[in-house]
Amino acid sequence: MAKPPTANPADTRMRATAQKLREALDRLIRDSGSRSASATARLTVAALAREAGVGRNAIYTNHRDILDDLTGARQRQRAPTSGPTAEDKITEQRCLIDGMQQQVRQLATENAGLLRHAIEAEQRADRAERRSAQLTKEICSLQRPTILQSTKEGSVQS
Incomplete structure (x- = not known):
């Protein structure tokens, strides 16, 4: 009988890192949904790397798909505003x-x-x-x- 091929240690490590990154990205998106403008600032590669406990270089070199998901989440968080509010206009006029x-x-x-x-x-x-x-x-x-x-x-x- 033939032995089933064992997973390469590098592949196993990369899959585990991808799993950590996906879970960290989900947590960041969930946490940033409850906050305002400062939440968008948290959707960065550095914040994702800290949350997942991995280095930023790993995200840039081996996990471009997660980087694309992070960029998409950041763009969704920045919902276009309808323009300046009445308070902003009043403040501007007072100035x-x-x-x-x-x-x-x-x-x-x-x-x-x-x-x-x-x-x-x-x-x-x-x-x-x-x-x-x-x-x-x-x-x-x-x-x-x-x-x-x-x-x-x-x-x-x-």
Whole structure:
């Protein structure tokens, strides 16, 4: 009678590792189904390797089918959302409002400073005009011809 072929030790070890990985993947999927966004983060090769008690290299080199199952489970966990919620929109709008209010305050401060400079410039211009008028008046008075009058003794008086 012929002996039944005995399993190769490497094949036996690989089947046992595959079994451990499948059980660990099932546990991770089951555990991540009850959690939120942090659960998706747990569906990683490192987490699977820790859960199964095997090295990551074993998954990458010998168990590509389990790696594909892990990727599929991760994609199923990331269900597409319908978009931002009302709370997200409100928060975003409040941030925009706060930013715009800050801009308004900054522009009001800048405007007040410019107004002060304009008022000071107008005051300086008024003073300069008054001084110019005064100097023009003095120049005119100095440029007027003066009549010289003669006196009895032959000297001239102005």
